[in-house]
Every structure is written in C-alpha cells, then in structure tokens.
Amino acid sequence: MTDAAPVLGLLLDVDGPIASPVSRSVAIPSIARDLVELANGGVPIVFNTGRSDAFIRDEVVPQLLSAGLGDTARVWAICEKGAVVVRITPSGFGEIDVDEDLAVPPAYADAIRELVHDSYDDVVFFDETKRAMVSVEQRLDVSAEHFTSRRDAFDSDAARELEAQGLGYEWGMTIVTDAAGNVPFRIDPTIISTDIESVRLGKDLGASKFLALLEKDGAVLPSRWRTMGDSRTDYAMADWLHERGYDVIHVDVRPADGVPETPYPVRHHDSLIHDDAGALYLSAWVRMLRGELSDDDSV
Template sequence: MLVTASPLLGLLLDVDGPIASPVTRSIAIDSIATDLVELARLGVPIVFNTGRSDAFITEQVVPPLLAAGLPEGARVHAVCEKGAVWFSITHEGAGEIQVDEDLALPQAYGDEIELLVAERFDDLVFFDHTKRAMVSVEQRMEVDSETYLAQQPVFDELAMQALARHGFGAVREGDERPDVDGDVQVRVDPTIISTDIESVRLGKDLGAERALQLLEQDGAAPQHWRTVGDSRTDYAMATWLHERGHSVTHVDVRPKDGVPETPYPVLTAGDLIHDEAGADFLGRWVAAVRRGSLNAED
C-alpha cells in the first residue's frame, strides 16, 4: 500500500540501547513493542538503523512486533550492519534480505579474527557468525561490563594489527587520525558491548540514506524525524537528515559521553537511560501523533 499523505512523524532508531536492553540483548520492556506497533498503525514510518545483523533483528525484534499485532500496510524496515544489509518488516514477518557485497570484509580476515577469539578471548567475547559484511565480536553475557571494557582495547589493537597484515589502512573510531599510513579503508569501532570491524563507508549516515530509499518505495516522507541512539556515532543519522533539509531532532538515550553541539535539537530523558529512555519517548510519540502535534520535549 503506497501512502501518499505526509505523516507527522518518522522514526530512525538504533536498536541496542533504545529498543533492546544492553543487558538482556532483547526487547525487555513490553511497552516498547506495543508502542512501536501503535505508531505504525497510526501511519508513522519506522526504520531500525543498527549495527546488528539481520538475524538479530529477525530473532529479537520482529517476533515482539508480530505478537503486538503489527498491521498490514505498516511502513517498517530494518537497515542492518550500518547500511550494508536491509529488509522490510510486514505483518507476515521479515522480507527478502538485501546485501551490498562491495562493503563486505574478506573472509580470510574474518577467519583470522575468529581464530584470535578462540585462542585468546574466548572467555570474554564470542565471534558473531551472523554478520554478512562486518566482522564483529560481542561481550559474553556472563562477563561483567568492567572486565570486558578493560580488555576491549587489547583486542582492538590486535584487530588493527591483523588489518595491516591483510593490507588495509585502518582507523580506530574516536582516534583523531589514522594509526597507519595510506588510505583508510576499514574502521575498528568499539561499543559498550562489542567491537565492529567494518568498511569506513558503513555508518549510521549510510543507514539513514538506505532508510529514505526504502521509504520512497512505500509512501511520502514524514514532516518531522526523530532519530534515537546511545552513542556519539548515532548522531550521524540526524546530521545526514539535517544536511539534506529534513526537520530532525535527535534523542540520546545514553548521554554519558556528553551532548555535542549540533545544528538540530537534542533531547534526553533525564535520569532514564537505554531502553527505559526509549520506552519513555515512544510513549510520548504515541500521544503526540494521536493529538496531531509535536511539542519541543517530544
């Protein structure tokens, strides 16, 4: 069903943090799924813009949406691995998976990192076999955050060294300049529960571009965007939208790193963080769409 009227609101959502609990790695607050479905029923386009794999979204996000009654004709999509993989979500479940193979790291590099995990970090992380383009390792559930974050830089440095052996120029996210000479082709991006090793062409800005391409196929663009994330890299989706003339407000559900200066508004949820903050804002947006207007705090 092609929607011709421009909806009041559109959502571009990171998954880990705002939607899925970083503790349980699942949707742990029931109102998140029910409010997402209600927003979809009200005509709000929703795109998950995540570094997670399509398998994670299919297993952890799609079932709660279907259980909450995702309606036929809902405009819901998923952009995974920061723009490398994408698919639509309907009332029948996940649609056909699309992959940009040009953005995938070589199998040989992934094999080396998998071996590194097995030999040195198996008690700390697991290798994510569901990724199609990125190479990712993730903190084991039984490992506490302090222990993981203390060892993460050691792994990241070894991952950088492996990239150099495979002939890649690489940069670590957050570094002011590359640690290697030559063209930078790959980024090592640590998060609070994982490390993603990825093409520098991947990012939440590419995810935003993919999101608009998906929405162009099923209806009009929204009047206002809300982008939601839990890290500095998530601001890229709001910046991309703003630079192209869209009305956008970013929601930071983990402003621990500080809120940077931006040309668009940034909202936080007071003392609430992660999925508790995400649930709070989703409830606000349901109320806003029902009344037909957005307030500054929405």
C-alpha cells in the same frame, strides 16, 4: 488525491533505546506495542543498527508480530550500519539485500574468529550472524568492567591483523593506509562490542537508504523526524536529515558520553537511560500520533 504526510518518521538505533544492552533483548513490553501502534498509524520506522539481521529477526520481529503489525506498516531493518537491508511485514522478514561491496574480506573474518578462540573467548564471542562486518561481543556472563579492561588489547590485536593482511584502517586517532594509500576499514569499539567494518558504513548511510526505500515504495515522506540512539555515532542520522532540510530532533538515551553542539535540538531524559528512556519517548510519540500531545518537548 494525495495522501497526507505522516505525523513523523523514526530512525531508531536498537541497542540502547529498543533492546537492553544488559539483557540484549526487548525487555520492556510497551516498546513493541508502541512501535506497532506508530507503524500501523502510518509512521515509517527503520531500525538503523549495527546489529545483524538475525538479531532483529530473533529479538525484535516476534514482538512486533505479536503486537499486531499491520499490512500497511512501513517498517525496515537496515543492519550492520547500512550493509544489510530487509523489510519487516506481518509475515516476518522479506528478502534480505546485502551490499557485498561493503564487506570485510573473508580471510580477515577467519583470522579474527581464530583470534577470539585462542585468546579472548573468556570475555567475548565472535558474531557468526554478521554478513558484512566483523564483530565480537561481550559475553553475557562477563561484567562490563572486565570487558572494558580487555577490549583495548583485543582492538590492538585486530589492528595488527589488518596490517598483516595489508589492509588500511582507522582506529581512534590512528590511521594506517594500505599499499595504494587507502583507508578502507575502521575499528569501532562500543560499550558491548568491537566492530571492524568498511569506513563507508554508518548511520547516515542507513538514513539515506531508508528514505530511498520509502520513495521507491511510494510513500509520502514526513517533514518531521525523530532519531534515537545511545552513542555519538547515532547523531549521523540526524545530521543527514538536517543537511537535507528536514525538521529533525535527536534523542540521546545515553548522554553521559557528552551531548555535542548540533544545529538541531537534542533531547534526553534527566534520569532515565537506555531502553527505559526509549520506552518513554516512544509513548510520547504515540500520544503525538493520537493528537494528545503536540510535541515531545515536555518529556
């Protein structure tokens, strides 16, 4: 007898739809409760994020465990945009798998740590929890406006250090090749950070790894998917699923950046953004799981 396919599958960015970009925590209690009801109800879930596994371990996992995550739940964290993979169970984290081929050279990480210490520690901190990427993040005591006013200067310095170490990179419209003509890295500024990372990383890589994990686990794959994020790069999850024939809808919780033309539906709330919007859509998906709602197009 073949198990029925789940009602849907979820690929979720963390900063924005799950964790508040202001407090950097899961601040809305219903989010963890709804995630656990979905997971315990057979919905496969991945936190497909640029965050480190330590952030997920400290800020997300305790709330899932407190809400009663079950033994049959299929929940993963794919962190650092595909470089780090770990399963989440009622016992917490499983074994952490790091793709070292996607890591930034240690010498570059050391140089950026020193750069932050010397010139930017009044506005950002160096994220020591990253295993493959190099990330600096806005300090909680610094305003978004002040961070934004200093970010371009930091990004320029980060680019100069890449060149000093002979590393090719892309940054916006700027492309610099290494001695072999390659462009292995990118500088990716966000609303609260700058990431320096392999160009092979991305939310589409996370999507592909998640479906491979589900198949390896013997799961029946859903035909219907929801992806959710707060930036244009998060659309890559839905792009990847759509290109492979899945029924996918993307939820954009920060549409002020502009909603692109896509071959699949994109939803966003008229007034709610970030985790307020994320909580609303999670509750709608719970109602879909319960059979109380046929679709979330009314949200």
